[in-house]
Amino acid sequence: MSQAEHLQEHGHPTPRKYVGVAIVLAILTAIEVTISYIDSLRSILVYVLLVLALVKFELVAAWFMHLRFDNAIFKRLFVTGIVTALLVFGVVLTYFFSHGGPAPSLGG
Amino acid sequence: MSAQEAQVTPVSDHHTSTGLDSVKMAMWAFLGSECLFFGSFISTYLLYRNSVTAGPKPHDVYNIPFTSVSSFVLLMSSLTMVLALSAIQRDDPRQMRVWLLATAMLGMVFISGQIYEFTSFVDEGLHLSTSTFGSSFFVLTGFHGAHVTVGILMLLTLVGMSFFGKLERGSRTVEMVGLYWHFVDIVWIVIFTVVYLIPSNH
Numbered sequence: 001m002s003q004a005e006h007l008q009e010h011g012h013p014t015p016r017k018y019v020g021v022a023i024v025l026a027i028l029t030a031i032e033v034t035i036s037y038i039d040s041l042r043s044i045l046v047y048v049l050l051v052l053a054l055v056k057f058e059l060v061a062a063w064f065m066h067l068r069f070d071n072a073i074f075k076r077l078f079v080t081g082i083v084t085a086l087l088v089f090g091v092v093l094t095y096f097f098s099h100g101g102p103a104p105s106l107g108g
Numbered sequence: 109m110s111a112q113e114a115q116v117t118p119v120s121d122h123h124t125s126t127g128l129d130s131v132k133m134a135m136w137a138f139l140g141s142e143c144l145f146f147g148s149f150i151s152t153y154l155l156y157r158n159s160v161t162a163g164p165k166p167h168d169v170y171n172i173p174f175t176s177v178s179s180f181v182l183l184m185s186s187l188t189m190v191l192a193l194s195a196i197q198r199d200d201p202r203q204m205r206v207w208l209l210a211t212a213m214l215g216m217v218f219i220s221g222q223i224y225e226f227t228s229f230v231d232e233g234l235h236l237s238t239s240t241f242g243s244s245f246f247v248l249t250g251f252h253g254a255h256v257t258v259g260i261l262m263l264l265t266l267v268g269m270s271f272f273g274k275l276e277r278g279s280r281t282v283e284m285v286g287l288y289w290h291f292v293d294i295v296w297i298v299i300f301t302v303v304y305l306i307p308s309n310h
Contacts, residue, residue, distance in 0.1 A: 026180060033176045064187075078139055
Protein backbone atom coordinates (compact mmCIF):
# COMPACT_ATOMS: atom_id res chain seq x y z
CA MET A 1 0.00 0.00 0.00
CA SER A 2 1.41 3.43 -0.93
CA GLN A 3 1.55 6.15 1.70
CA ALA A 4 -1.13 8.13 -0.18
CA GLU A 5 -3.47 5.12 -0.01
CA HIS A 6 -2.52 4.55 3.63
CA LEU A 7 -3.36 8.18 4.51
CA GLN A 8 -6.62 8.27 2.55
CA GLU A 9 -7.68 5.00 4.17
CA HIS A 10 -7.21 6.79 7.53
CA GLY A 11 -9.47 9.65 6.45
CA HIS A 12 -6.90 12.10 5.02
CA PRO A 13 -8.57 14.36 2.49
CA THR A 14 -8.02 14.42 -1.26
CA PRO A 15 -6.64 17.51 -3.09
CA ARG A 16 -10.22 18.25 -4.23
CA LYS A 17 -11.31 18.56 -0.57
CA TYR A 18 -8.39 20.89 0.16
CA VAL A 19 -9.50 23.13 -2.71
CA GLY A 20 -13.06 23.06 -1.31
CA VAL A 21 -11.79 24.20 2.11
CA ALA A 22 -9.75 26.98 0.44
CA ILE A 23 -12.85 28.20 -1.42
CA VAL A 24 -14.80 28.34 1.88
CA LEU A 25 -11.90 30.29 3.45
CA ALA A 26 -11.90 32.76 0.55
CA ILE A 27 -15.68 33.25 0.84
CA LEU A 28 -15.44 33.81 4.61
CA THR A 29 -12.69 36.40 4.07
CA ALA A 30 -14.86 38.20 1.50
CA ILE A 31 -17.76 38.21 4.00
CA GLU A 32 -15.49 39.58 6.75
CA VAL A 33 -14.28 42.46 4.60
CA THR A 34 -17.77 43.26 3.28
CA ILE A 35 -19.47 43.39 6.69
CA SER A 36 -16.68 45.57 8.09
CA TYR A 37 -18.02 48.31 5.75
CA ILE A 38 -21.69 47.95 6.77
CA ASP A 39 -22.49 50.66 9.33
CA SER A 40 -25.82 49.11 10.40
CA LEU A 41 -23.92 46.07 11.73
CA ARG A 42 -21.63 48.25 13.89
CA SER A 43 -23.17 47.06 17.18
CA ILE A 44 -22.54 43.34 16.50
CA LEU A 45 -19.57 43.73 14.16
CA VAL A 46 -16.91 42.69 16.69
CA TYR A 47 -18.75 39.47 17.60
CA VAL A 48 -19.46 38.51 13.97
CA LEU A 49 -15.86 39.17 12.94
CA LEU A 50 -14.49 37.14 15.86
CA VAL A 51 -16.78 34.20 15.05
CA LEU A 52 -15.75 34.28 11.37
CA ALA A 53 -12.04 34.43 12.33
CA LEU A 54 -12.57 31.49 14.69
CA VAL A 55 -14.22 29.44 11.92
CA LYS A 56 -11.34 30.22 9.52
CA PHE A 57 -8.79 29.36 12.24
CA GLU A 58 -10.56 26.05 12.91
CA LEU A 59 -10.78 25.17 9.19
CA VAL A 60 -7.04 25.69 8.63
CA ALA A 61 -6.05 23.85 11.83
CA ALA A 62 -8.44 20.93 11.27
CA TRP A 63 -8.00 20.36 7.52
CA PHE A 64 -4.68 21.86 6.42
CA MET A 65 -2.80 21.06 9.66
CA HIS A 66 -4.61 17.70 9.87
CA LEU A 67 -5.63 18.08 13.53
CA ARG A 68 -8.95 16.52 12.54
CA PHE A 69 -7.18 13.31 11.53
CA ASP A 70 -4.11 13.19 13.78
CA ASN A 71 -3.72 11.92 17.33
CA ALA A 72 -5.64 14.04 19.89
CA ILE A 73 -2.47 14.75 21.87
CA PHE A 74 -1.25 17.14 19.12
CA LYS A 75 -4.50 19.09 19.40
CA ARG A 76 -4.13 19.22 23.19
CA LEU A 77 -0.59 20.63 22.92
CA PHE A 78 -1.80 23.35 20.56
CA VAL A 79 -4.94 24.18 22.54
CA THR A 80 -2.84 24.44 25.73
CA GLY A 81 -0.80 27.19 24.03
CA ILE A 82 -3.94 29.05 22.92
CA VAL A 83 -5.62 28.79 26.34
CA THR A 84 -2.44 29.97 28.10
CA ALA A 85 -2.21 32.93 25.69
CA LEU A 86 -5.83 33.86 26.50
CA LEU A 87 -5.11 33.54 30.23
CA VAL A 88 -2.09 35.85 29.90
CA PHE A 89 -4.25 38.37 28.04
CA GLY A 90 -6.89 38.14 30.78
CA VAL A 91 -4.31 38.71 33.51
CA VAL A 92 -2.73 41.66 31.68
CA LEU A 93 -6.16 43.19 31.01
CA THR A 94 -7.20 42.77 34.65
CA TYR A 95 -3.92 44.28 35.90
CA PHE A 96 -4.05 47.30 33.60
CA PHE A 97 -7.68 48.17 34.19
CA SER A 98 -7.41 47.71 37.95
CA HIS A 99 -4.63 50.34 37.75
CA GLY A 100 -6.58 52.92 35.72
CA GLY A 101 -6.12 51.59 32.16
CA PRO A 102 -3.07 51.35 29.93
CA ALA A 103 -0.50 54.15 30.09
CA PRO A 104 -0.99 56.72 27.29
CA SER A 105 2.59 56.44 26.09
CA LEU A 106 5.72 54.42 26.79
CA GLY A 107 7.27 57.28 28.68
CA GLY A 108 4.13 58.45 30.42
CA MET B 109 5.90 -5.60 3.22
CA SER B 110 8.34 -4.72 0.44
CA ALA B 111 11.37 -2.48 0.97
CA GLN B 112 9.61 0.26 -1.03
CA GLU B 113 6.48 0.12 1.15
CA ALA B 114 8.61 0.21 4.28
CA GLN B 115 10.22 3.44 3.03
CA VAL B 116 6.92 5.31 2.70
CA THR B 117 5.33 4.16 5.94
CA PRO B 118 4.93 7.13 8.35
CA VAL B 119 8.18 7.42 10.25
CA SER B 120 9.04 6.54 13.85
CA ASP B 121 5.41 6.06 15.04
CA HIS B 122 6.29 2.76 16.68
CA HIS B 123 9.72 3.54 18.15
CA THR B 124 8.86 6.03 20.91
CA SER B 125 7.49 5.56 24.41
CA THR B 126 4.27 7.36 23.39
CA GLY B 127 3.95 5.54 20.07
CA LEU B 128 3.83 8.97 18.45
CA ASP B 129 6.28 10.78 16.20
CA SER B 130 8.54 12.74 18.59
CA VAL B 131 9.49 15.34 15.97
CA LYS B 132 5.84 16.05 15.26
CA MET B 133 5.14 16.23 19.00
CA ALA B 134 8.00 18.74 19.41
CA MET B 135 6.66 20.76 16.47
CA TRP B 136 3.20 21.01 18.03
CA ALA B 137 4.72 21.97 21.42
CA PHE B 138 6.72 24.68 19.60
CA LEU B 139 3.56 25.94 17.84
CA GLY B 140 1.77 25.98 21.21
CA SER B 141 4.55 28.18 22.60
CA GLU B 142 4.30 30.41 19.51
CA CYS B 143 0.63 30.99 20.42
CA LEU B 144 1.90 32.59 23.64
CA PHE B 145 4.49 34.61 21.73
CA PHE B 146 1.96 36.12 19.33
CA GLY B 147 -0.76 36.22 22.00
CA SER B 148 1.41 38.60 24.04
CA PHE B 149 1.94 40.94 21.08
CA ILE B 150 -1.74 40.87 20.12
CA SER B 151 -2.71 41.63 23.75
CA THR B 152 -0.26 44.53 23.82
CA TYR B 153 -1.64 45.89 20.56
CA LEU B 154 -5.23 45.70 21.82
CA LEU B 155 -4.25 47.57 24.99
CA TYR B 156 -2.36 50.34 23.21
CA ARG B 157 -4.06 50.85 19.87
CA ASN B 158 -6.29 53.60 21.27
CA SER B 159 -3.38 55.30 23.02
CA VAL B 160 -2.48 57.63 20.17
CA THR B 161 -0.73 60.63 21.68
CA ALA B 162 0.94 61.70 18.44
CA GLY B 163 0.89 60.81 14.76
CA PRO B 164 -1.84 59.12 12.74
CA LYS B 165 -4.58 56.96 14.24
CA PRO B 166 -5.28 53.40 13.03
CA HIS B 167 -8.13 54.36 10.65
CA ASP B 168 -5.98 57.15 9.14
CA VAL B 169 -3.37 54.72 7.85
CA TYR B 170 -5.03 51.34 7.30
CA ASN B 171 -5.82 50.41 3.71
CA ILE B 172 -8.34 47.59 4.18
CA PRO B 173 -8.78 46.63 0.48
CA PHE B 174 -5.00 46.31 0.08
CA THR B 175 -4.56 44.25 3.27
CA SER B 176 -7.55 42.08 2.29
CA VAL B 177 -5.77 41.11 -0.93
CA SER B 178 -2.58 40.33 1.07
CA SER B 179 -4.62 38.19 3.46
CA PHE B 180 -6.20 36.33 0.56
CA VAL B 181 -2.74 35.67 -0.91
CA LEU B 182 -1.45 34.23 2.39
CA LEU B 183 -4.61 32.14 2.82
CA MET B 184 -4.16 30.62 -0.65
CA SER B 185 -0.51 29.85 0.16
CA SER B 186 -1.84 27.44 2.79
CA LEU B 187 -3.69 25.62 0.01
CA THR B 188 -0.56 25.34 -2.16
CA MET B 189 1.40 24.14 0.89
CA VAL B 190 -1.03 21.34 1.69
CA LEU B 191 -1.09 20.37 -2.01
CA ALA B 192 2.73 20.10 -1.88
CA LEU B 193 2.44 17.72 1.08
CA SER B 194 -0.27 15.75 -0.70
CA ALA B 195 2.00 15.46 -3.78
CA ILE B 196 4.98 14.08 -1.84
CA GLN B 197 2.68 11.64 -0.04
CA ARG B 198 1.64 10.43 -3.52
CA ASP B 199 5.37 10.11 -4.25
CA ASP B 200 5.34 12.89 -6.86
CA PRO B 201 8.40 15.09 -6.09
CA ARG B 202 8.04 17.17 -9.30
CA GLN B 203 4.49 18.26 -8.35
CA MET B 204 5.68 18.88 -4.80
CA ARG B 205 8.41 21.25 -6.01
CA VAL B 206 5.87 23.15 -8.15
CA TRP B 207 3.53 23.63 -5.17
CA LEU B 208 6.40 24.51 -2.81
CA LEU B 209 7.63 27.16 -5.24
CA ALA B 210 4.06 28.47 -5.61
CA THR B 211 3.81 28.71 -1.79
CA ALA B 212 7.15 30.55 -1.58
CA MET B 213 6.05 32.94 -4.36
CA LEU B 214 2.77 33.71 -2.57
CA GLY B 215 4.72 34.27 0.64
CA MET B 216 7.00 36.71 -1.19
CA VAL B 217 3.97 38.58 -2.57
CA PHE B 218 2.64 38.87 0.99
CA ILE B 219 5.99 40.16 2.31
CA SER B 220 6.26 42.64 -0.58
CA GLY B 221 2.80 43.92 0.37
CA GLN B 222 3.88 44.29 3.98
CA ILE B 223 7.01 46.23 2.99
CA TYR B 224 4.86 48.54 0.83
CA GLU B 225 2.39 48.97 3.71
CA PHE B 226 5.14 49.78 6.24
CA THR B 227 6.71 52.26 3.82
CA SER B 228 3.40 54.05 3.24
CA PHE B 229 2.75 54.19 7.02
CA VAL B 230 6.17 55.75 7.60
CA ASP B 231 5.43 58.27 4.80
CA GLU B 232 2.20 59.18 6.61
CA GLY B 233 4.14 59.82 9.83
CA LEU B 234 3.68 56.56 11.73
CA HIS B 235 7.04 55.31 13.00
CA LEU B 236 8.01 52.68 15.56
CA SER B 237 8.41 55.41 18.20
CA THR B 238 5.60 57.79 17.17
CA SER B 239 3.06 56.37 19.62
CA THR B 240 2.32 53.21 21.56
CA PHE B 241 -0.09 52.32 18.75
CA GLY B 242 2.79 52.55 16.24
CA SER B 243 5.15 50.55 18.48
CA SER B 244 2.68 47.74 19.14
CA PHE B 245 1.55 47.62 15.48
CA PHE B 246 5.04 47.45 13.97
CA VAL B 247 6.30 44.92 16.55
CA LEU B 248 3.31 42.60 16.07
CA THR B 249 3.14 42.69 12.27
CA GLY B 250 6.94 42.90 11.94
CA PHE B 251 7.44 39.69 13.94
CA HIS B 252 4.77 38.01 11.85
CA GLY B 253 6.55 39.15 8.68
CA ALA B 254 9.82 37.77 10.08
CA HIS B 255 8.11 34.41 10.61
CA VAL B 256 6.82 34.43 7.01
CA THR B 257 10.34 35.24 5.77
CA VAL B 258 11.79 32.29 7.74
CA GLY B 259 9.02 30.12 6.24
CA ILE B 260 9.95 31.21 2.70
CA LEU B 261 13.60 30.32 3.35
CA MET B 262 12.55 26.88 4.64
CA LEU B 263 10.35 26.32 1.55
CA LEU B 264 13.18 27.23 -0.81
CA THR B 265 15.53 24.95 1.15
CA LEU B 266 13.05 22.10 0.70
CA VAL B 267 12.95 22.72 -3.06
CA GLY B 268 16.77 22.66 -3.16
CA MET B 269 16.91 19.48 -1.06
CA SER B 270 14.38 17.83 -3.37
CA PHE B 271 16.41 18.77 -6.48
CA PHE B 272 19.51 17.14 -4.97
CA GLY B 273 17.58 14.06 -3.81
CA LYS B 274 18.10 14.84 -0.12
CA LEU B 275 14.39 14.65 0.75
CA GLU B 276 13.13 11.26 1.91
CA ARG B 277 9.98 9.83 0.32
CA GLY B 278 6.67 10.62 2.03
CA SER B 279 8.68 13.37 3.65
CA ARG B 280 8.09 14.24 7.29
CA THR B 281 10.27 17.34 6.74
CA VAL B 282 7.70 18.72 4.28
CA GLU B 283 4.94 18.03 6.81
CA MET B 284 6.82 19.90 9.58
CA VAL B 285 7.52 22.93 7.37
CA GLY B 286 3.86 22.77 6.31
CA LEU B 287 2.71 22.90 9.95
CA TYR B 288 4.88 25.98 10.52
CA TRP B 289 3.52 27.65 7.36
CA HIS B 290 -0.11 26.98 8.25
CA PHE B 291 0.54 28.31 11.75
CA VAL B 292 1.88 31.56 10.29
CA ASP B 293 -1.32 31.70 8.22
CA ILE B 294 -3.68 31.21 11.18
CA VAL B 295 -1.82 33.87 13.17
CA TRP B 296 -2.50 36.24 10.26
CA ILE B 297 -6.20 35.26 10.30
CA VAL B 298 -6.32 36.58 13.89
CA ILE B 299 -4.17 39.66 13.16
CA PHE B 300 -6.26 40.60 10.11
CA THR B 301 -9.47 40.53 12.15
CA VAL B 302 -8.20 42.01 15.41
CA VAL B 303 -5.82 44.64 14.01
CA TYR B 304 -7.40 45.70 10.72
CA LEU B 305 -11.12 44.87 10.68
CA ILE B 306 -12.29 45.48 14.25
CA PRO B 307 -12.73 49.24 14.49
CA SER B 308 -10.77 51.20 17.12
CA ASN B 309 -12.39 53.80 19.39
CA HIS B 310 -11.07 56.67 17.25
